[in-house]
Amino acid sequence: MNLQESGEMYLETILILSKQQPTVRAIDVGEYMGYSKPSVSRALGLLKEGGYVVTDKDGFLSLTELGLKTAEKILSRHRIITEFLVSLGVSAETASNDACKIEHVISDESLEAIKNNL
Numbered sequence: 698m699n700l701q702e703s704g705e706m707y708l709e710t711i712l713i714l715s716k717q718q719p720t721v722r723a724i725d726v727g728e729y730m731g732y733s734k735p736s737v738s739r740a741l742g743l744l745k746e747g748g749y750v751v752t753d754k755d756g757f758l759s760l761t762e763l764g765l766k767t768a769e770k771i772l773s774r775h776r777i778i779t780e781f782l783v784s785l786g787v788s789a790e791t792a793s794n795d796a797c798k799i800e801h802v803i804s805d806e807s808l809e810a811i812k813n814n815l
Contacts, residue, residue, distance in 0.1 A: 702801040712768035720757045774800040
């Protein structure tokens with residue numbers, strides 16, 4: 698399954714929430730992202746089908762090995778791009794917002810060049 702930007706955002710959100718709290722539920726993801734329950738349910742269903750997320754008997758979400766690897770990659774890209782933009786004089790808030798958009802489309806080559814120049 699080839700993930701689209703929205704799927705990557707969900708995985709990144711689950712990873713962030715899992716670092717902030719002991720369990721993550723679909724409602725937590727929806728609240729964090731500002732999305733409706735039906736939107737979250739649909740997205741999580743697709744992520745489960747793709748092998749990125751599992752739900753236990755109590756409804757708690759976990760990233761699979763594939764989901765964790767993907768989420769960590771996206772979060773790392775976000776942090777690197779944010780740091781780079783801040784180093785150019787962009788405010789932290791704007792840099793983070795812009796990084797959120799850029800992280801999904803930037804090539805590995807460009808990202809490596811940014812990392813090498815931080």
